Amino acid sequence: MIISRQKPFPEILAALQQTPRVFLVGCAKCATVCKSGGEEEVWQMQEALSAAGKEVSGSLIIDEACHMLRAGRDLRGKKEQVEEADALLVLACGAGVQSIAAASAKITVSGTDTLFLGNIRRFGQFEQRCSLCGNCLLTETAGICPVTLCPKGVLNGPCGGMDNGRCEVDAEAECAWFQIYELLKSQSRLERLATITPPKDFARMLKPGKLKIEK
Amino acid sequence: MISLQEKLESGTFVITAEVSPPKGCDCSEFLGKSRALSGLIDAINVTDNQGANMRIAPLAAAAILVREGIEPILQLTCRDRNRLALQSDLLGAAALGITNILALTGDHISCGDHRTGKPVFDLDSVQLLQTITGLSTGQDLAGNALEGVPLFYAGAAAAPQAEPFALTLFKLEKKVAAGARFFQTQAIFEPQRLQAFCAAVRPTGVKVIAGIFLLKSAGMARFVNKNIPGLTIPAELIAELEAATDPLATGVEIARRLATECRSCCDGVHIMAMGREELIPEITKELRQ
Ligand code: SF4
Numbered sequence: 001m002i003i004s005r006q007k008p009f010p011e012i013l014a015a016l017q018q019t020p021r022v023f024l025v026g027c028a029k030c031a032t033v034c035k036s037g038g039e040e041e042v043w044q045m046q047e048a049l050s051a052a053g054k055e056v057s058g059s060l061i062i063d064e065a066c067h068m069l070r071a072g073r074d075l076r077g078k079k080e081q082v083e084e085a086d087a088l089l090v091l092a093c094g095a096g097v098q099s100i101a102a103a104s105a106k107i108t109v110s111g112t113d114t115l116f117l118g119n120i121r122r123f124g125q126f127e128q129r130c131s132l133c134g135n136c137l138l139t140e141t142a143g144i145c146p147v148t149l150c151p152k153g154v155l156n157g158p159c160g161g162m163d164n165g166r167c168e169v170d171a172e173a174e175c176a177w178f179q180i181y182e183l184l185k186s187q188s189r190l191e192r193l194a195t196i197t198p199p200k201d202f203a204r205m206l207k208p209g210k211l212k213i214e215k
Numbered sequence: 216m217i218s219l220q221e222k223l224e225s226g227t228f229v230i231t232a233e234v235s236p237p238k239g240c241d242c243s244e245f246l247g248k249s250r251a252l253s254g255l256i257d258a259i260n261v262t263d264n265q266g267a268n269m270r271i272a273p274l275a276a277a278a279i280l281v282r283e284g285i286e287p288i289l290q291l292t293c294r295d296r297n298r299l300a301l302q303s304d305l306l307g308a309a310a311l312g313i314t315n316i317l318a319l320t321g322d323h324i325s326c327g328d329h330r331t332g333k334p335v336f337d338l339d340s341v342q343l344l345q346t347i348t349g350l351s352t353g354q355d356l357a358g359n360a361l362e363g364v365p366l367f368y369a370g371a372a373a374a375p376q377a378e379p380f381a382l383t384l385f386k387l388e389k390k391v392a393a394g395a396r397f398f399q400t401q402a403i404f405e406p407q408r409l410q411a412f413c414a415a416v417r418p419t420g421v422k423v424i425a426g427i428f429l430l431k432s433a434g435m436a437r438f439v440n441k442n443i444p445g446l447t448i449p450a451e452l453i454a455e456l457e458a459a460t461d462p463l464a465t466g467v468e469i470a471r472r473l474a475t476e477c478r479s480c481c482d483g484v485h486i487m488a489m490g491r492e493e494l495i496p497e498i499t500k501e502l503r504q
């Protein structure tokens with residue numbers, strides 16, 4: 001899922017300085033799970049904004065804010081409240097914010113910072129495992145992603161800073177290549193580490209990404 | 216002048232040291248230190264934005280050494296340059312008469328003085344070595360032909376004391392397969408570890424230049440143990456420095472002892488004198504005999 005975090009309230013308030021009336025948008029999927037823009041957060045935001053002297057004309061939780069058609073349809077369902085507002089404050093990931101911006105001519109304000117594609121370790125704890133490189137190497141790396149788990153994304157074994165399996169960049173973390181090594185060792189296929197991985201094809205992750213499924 | 220490559224390949228024991236280029240464009244101190252060292256050692260490593268701290272381009276600093284008749288080893292990291300910039304710097308180096316390249320992945324940008332910058336790491340050190348090898352055959356990484364074929368003598372870093380060694384050995388073998396002809400190692404404090412390392416990499420034919428670190432005090436040794444990943448200074452050495460009336464002299468003595476003990480199994484030493492480069496002759500005096 002997409003991990004996002006609400007921006008600090010003073011920052012949100014500053015972004016709404018010129019817009020006294022605000023309509024709030026949340027998302028029922030990722031932003032709900034990471035508590036940046038679910039029902040509860042939208043309600044708390046409404047309270048906080050009212051306390052800060054803003055007028056909240058209404059609110060809406062879209063089932064998936066990144067779904068552009070649905071976002072447009074749901075906004076039209078709240079047409080009057082949206083019309084009353086000077087700005088739409090969106091508590092969803094960057095993709096969700098842009099569905100809203102595309103569906104409405106009103107000023108759009110992003111209330112979150114979008115961080116990464118994350119796995120859920122346990123409730124409220126998220127970790128990045130994949131950085132969407134467009135050319136997955138997991139089959140070669142024992143199902144552990146060095147592109148993401150290694151801060152340098154090195155593809156041919158540990159950098160010189162690895163020691164006792166620890167990462168030079170984050171002493172709390174295990175080196176990605178140590179993890180790969182341990183797993184391959186337990187599977188008796190360490191010889192996999194001997195193959196040189198050629199330079200990565202970064203053209204596979206050129207922005208903006210697009211995909212159209214052919215029938 | 217006999218080059219570093221010729222010396223290593225003919226079995227002459229070599230001594231190298233590193234000098235950091237300045238943060239700024241005034242190279243007089245850099246040049247002064249390098250000139251003072253030039254008669255004593257065989258080549259000078261020019262560091263590349265060491266520790267991710269921004270400094271003058273190592274290519275420029277190395278070219279200044281060449282102009283002075285001093286042989287540089289240009290350190291080149293993947294942290295700040297993508298594959299175009301790396302190749303273009305390499306061609307520039309060749310045009311300026313720089314042949315020795317130490318190919319490094321590089322410290323992470325979060326260690327340095329520009330932490331909000333974007334880390335590049337388009338290639339890693341193994342891929343950079345492959346790139347250097349490719350350029351030396353007259354082709355760039357995209358397979359295009361070059362005008363003029365550059366000559367390089369490529370080396371790489373090695374951490375003989377890092378554990379698990381079996382894991383680092385895979386990488387070291389890849390470095391050699393990709394074109395590394397010599398290793399410059401992390402600081403060695405336990406010569407028997409270097410012996411084991413040399414025995415493991417010797418079959419590849421790669422030359423080994425052992426890192427020797429000048430410990431200036433027990434406090435510095437403890438600092439290194441705490442803050443530098445991959446370096447472990449044994450308690451006996453710290454105790455020896457602690458008991459010393461003149462810790463610097465003891466540090467020099469330790470470095471000389473380590474260098475002498477390493478001599479029999481390796482092809483050279485790389486002295487990290489931590490700003491006391493004038494002490495290098497003291498450290499290396501038994502090595503040339
Ligand atoms: S290699 Fe890593 S970043 Fe690339 S797609 Fe696979 S998991 Fe994601």
Ligand code: SF4
Nearest residue numbers: 150159167168175176
């Ligand atoms: S220690 Fe391992 S995970 Fe950390 S930067 Fe080096 S190679 Fe990557």
